[in-house]
Amino acid sequence: MAKADPKSRDVKSLRPFLKLLKETRPPYGLLVLAITLSVISTLVSLVIPMFTKGLVDGFALSSISGLQIAGIAGAFIAQTIAAGVSVYLLNYAGQKMVAGLRERLWRKLLLLPVSYYNDSRTGESVSRMTNDTGIIKTLVSEHAASLFTGLISIVGSVSVLFYLNWKMTLVLFTVLPLSALILVPLGRMMYRISKGMQDETASFTANLSGVLSEIRLVKASGAEEREYESGRASIGRLLAFGIREGKVGAWISPLVSLVFMMLLVVIIGYGGMQVSSGALTAGELVAFILYLIQIVMPLTQLTTFFTQIQKAMGASERIMETLDHQEEHYEGKEAEDGGNLPITLANVVFGYKSEEPVLRDVSCEIRPGEVTAIVGPSGGGKTTLFGLLERFYEPLAGSIALGGTSINDFSLSSWRGSIGYVSQESPLLAGTVAENLTYGLDREISPEEMKRAAAMAYADAFIEELPNGYNTDVGERGVKLSGGQRQRIAIARALLRDPKILMLDEATSSLDSKSEAVVQKALSNLMRGRTTLVIAHRLSTVVNADQILFMEKGKITGRGKHEELLREHELYREFALQQLQVAGPDDAAGSDAAELDKREEDTGHGQNSGSGRRSAHPRVGGRLFEG
Structure with missing residues (x-):
């Protein structure tokens, strides 16, 4: 198979970078002004050796006019001012560009679907936001002008050298092509190394974020040594890339110095002979050497520029991969009647990978104002079903509708705004209790309203016992609060949202009996008058549900009330026998019911479970939902 042309490969690698620059909409006016000033500074520097030539050839202070001195001084001042202003403007433009790029990337990260984060580690996204954008900023603010000024300096110097002495100038071209043959391959090597280092840096950042965010798990599991070795290995790989980068850099700098010294020796030796023969003046030789410096120094800057642009190309590829990813679709009409219309799932198929379905032909109706419980073995697809209802994912087949209208026709903000979600983890953000209670709300919440919601959530x-009350900091992910306290704050937050549809995902499964009893009371307040979906492993919390869906292996294999499933669904009956110690469907023995009542009184499981509309202590066996 024919190898790709290196030039075409370089152009292809440059396209993401150029596209990113164009889409970032840099301040073109400032960039043009900054580069123009750099060019002016370079042009002035091309004139200075000619003044020096006249000074050396005159070789007497009496021959130097005041105009010459003023001209030299003016040239130096103009060059200094132009260069200083150019550096500032380039840095300003670079900072504006990277700020705009980070803002755009941050917006994109917030609009990307949940499925993107299933496949991408958080630390890698952080690396895109910080390291990769920083590389592009460095290129624009520190190295962009060197491309234009370097080329002008080289072309201008070579042109003047041809004017001064074309024979000596031709001698230069015996050395410069040789140096290019060496430096260009080194630049390509630097590109590959930089790309690998950026990948490894992103991976290392991801590992750090993951470990430090779960430091309690690390310590509780005694995994400090394991994580140390894992981090040490990543640091070692970064070190290897850094050493390789250093090796390439170690070749580039000495080679440039070698080229300069070779040129200097050749020019001084050959120029000295020209001066002694009278073919060249001493001033011309000095000017020749100064112009040589103005060729070699820009060559060094151009080498650094091409090294940096190789890094920027690698960074741009990764940033563009993120920016080109499909966003969530936010447009649509308002979902105004979410609590008054049924939610219908018809033949829904979904898998995180299309070839591995998690939900298979799921069909059901969630009736408005009622409690629908979803139970079944772990891995049956219950939480995945919640993810589809929240539109974190799109079904591969089938449809989900609210009152006959596909939920995809509603705007994401209005659809998710009509849903209150309380999960087992009850995630909180670093900040105060008040900030977490009002998180995501687009309206002002008065202190009285906040306290009223907290009271309804038994929070x-x-x-009020916390050191600063509602202004108490809860710590990262709410670590300063207990599980029950986090759960009640999550419930209060849901109450403030006043959702039409309520989704509870194992909301009490990780709590002790005392906390569970309080949270169950809070949930009863939250569920009142709302369409409610409950995922539960413990049947004691959902036996009062208006409808129970039994899910296993991605399918709904049973539906109905508790007594119906107890009678007709073998696996549900097995669950009930294990958890509730109930009698069989044909045995209405009151002793088992009494035993269950006593058990619920001891554990607190029976307090305000279900929808709050029926007895907290359901009778199982022959007389269900009595009271």
């Missing part, structure tokens, strides 16, 4: 008592 007001413990909040």
Whole structure:
């Protein structure tokens, strides 16, 4: 198979970078002004050796006119001012560009679907935001002008050298092509190394973020040594890339110095002979050497520029991969009647990978104002079903509709705004209790309204006992609060949202009996008058549900009330026998019911479970939902 042309490969690698620059909309006016000033500074520097030539050839202070001195001084001042202003403007333009790029990337990261984060580690996204954008900023603010000024300096110097002495100038071209043959391959090597280092840096950042965010798990598992070795290995790989980068850099700098010294020796030796023969003046030789410096120094800058642009190309590829990823679709009409219309799932198929379905032909109706419980073995697809209802994912086949209208026709903000979600983890952000209670709300919440919601969630008592009350910092991910306290704050937050549809995902499964009893009371307040979906492993919390869906292996294999499933669904009956110690479907023995009542009184499981519309202590066996 024919190898790709290196030039075409370089152009292809440059396209993402150029596209990114164009889409970032840099301040072109400032860039043009900054580069123009750099060019002016370079042009002035091309004139200075000619003044020096006249000075050396005159070789007497009496021959130097005041105009010459003023001209030299003016040239130096103009060059200094132009260069200084250019550096500032380039840095300003670079900072503006990277700020705009980070803003655009941050917006993109927030609009990307949940499926993107299933396949991408958080630390890699952080690396895109910080390291990769920083590389592009460095290129624009520190190296962009060197491309134009370097080329002008080289072309201008070579042109003047041809004017001064074309024979000596031709001698230069015996050395410069040789140096290019060496430096260009080194630049390509630097590109590959930089790309690998950026990948490894992103991976290392991802590992750091993951470990430090779960430091309690690390310590509880005694995994400090394991994580140390893993981090040490990543640091070692970064070190290897850094050493390789250093080796390439170690070749580039000495080679440039070698080229310069070779040229200097050749020019001084050959020029000295020209001066002694009278073919060249001493001033011309000095000017020749100064112009030589103005060729070699830009060559060094251009080498650094091409090294940096190789890094920027690698960074641009990764940033563009993120920016080109499909966003969530936010447009649509308002979902105004979410609590008054049924939610219908018809033949829904979904898998995180298309070839591995998690949900298979799921069909059901969630009736408005009622409690629908979803139970079944772990891995059956219950939480995945919630993810589809929240539109974190799109079904591969089938449809989900609200009152006959596909939920995809509603705007994401209005659809998710009509849903209150309380999960087992009850995630909180670093900040105060008040900030977490009002998180995501687009309206002002008065202190009285906040306290009223906290009271309904049975959270007001413990909040007021905190050192600063509602202004107490909860720590990263809410670590300063207990599980029950986090759960009640999540419930209060849902109450403030006033959702039409309520989704509870194992909301009490990780709590002790005392906390569960309080949270169950809070949930009863939250569920009142709302369409409610409940995922539960413990049947004691959902036996009062209006409808129970039994899911296993991605399918709904049973539906109905508790007594119906107890009678007709073998696996549900097995679950009930294990958890509730109930009698069989044909045995209405009251002793088992009494035993269950006593068990619920001891554990607190029976307090305010279900929708709050029926007895907290369901009778199982022959007389269900009595009270």
